[in-house]
Amino acid sequence: MARRWIRRPAQRGASGRLSATLVAGAMLVACRPAQPRVGAEQAQTIGQRADSAPRLGVMERSPVRGSPQGVVTLVVFSDFFCVSCRILEQKLSQAMGTSWASKDIKLTWRSFPSDAEPGAMQAIEAAYAAWQQGAFWEFHDKLLAAPELDQKAYDEFAKALALDLPKFHADAVSLETRAAIRADMGKASELDVASAPALFIDGQRISAEISLEALKSLLEREVKDRAFRGAQ
Secondary structure, three states, rough: OOOOOOOOOOOOOOOOOOOHHHHOOOOOOOOOOOOOOHHHHHHHHHHHOOOOOOHHHHHHOOOOEOOOOOOOEEEEEEEEHHHHHHHHHHHHHHHOOHHHHHHHEEEEEEOOOOOOHHHHHHHHHHHHHOOOOHHHHHHHHHHOOOOOHHHHHHHHHHHOOOOOHHHOOOOOOHHHHHHHHHHHHHHHHHHOOOOEEEEEEEEEEOOOOOOOOHHHHHHHHHHHHHHHHHHO
16 A cells, blocks of 8 residues: 655744644655554543543534535544645535535544644644534634644634633543544544544545545535435
8 A cells, every 4th residue: 555645743942833834845754654453542542531431512423514414424534733634624625615515415523633743632622622612613724724733823713713711721621522532533443544634435435635626526426326316
């Protein structure tokens, strides 16, 4: 199988801020080979403080974009620090921007924090904290568009979205948030996902390197196929 490539985040300075070269000019490096059952191991680590399963409330189901009743379901496992994830999510956003996609397709987002980037978990925790105030996708989009990701940026995003900041901070480190991430990692393990990004269309694994035009064509074909079968 062809080796996957990502951009390595630049070295952090004393402030801990991520260099803008995350988006442009970063050095390309090969991904480390996936370790067996990495999803299950990470899930155990994430959930080690959650001996009893907390009530997830709004996080009982993964964030959905598009139509909750969409006839075609996309599932993406992603990480905000991963350049390949950003590229794939940009293509998904463009594909979902068409009128037919918005009413016929359901996009489900699941986290897959990289164990190679210490900031990856913090970014997902911040997004899930925003989720608990009904602002996951708005926060998600800000994360993907930002050249630098750190706690200062997360607080600025939260303020821009008029979130309750003390609640935002508390939710980011709550057992509920940890349990939601653990559930994502458990699902990744079930599907043999060992790294992000990973994309599924109606349960079928699709290359994360698919072109935008190929993605649009595939989705349109899936929608038409579902409509045809539904009319029979």
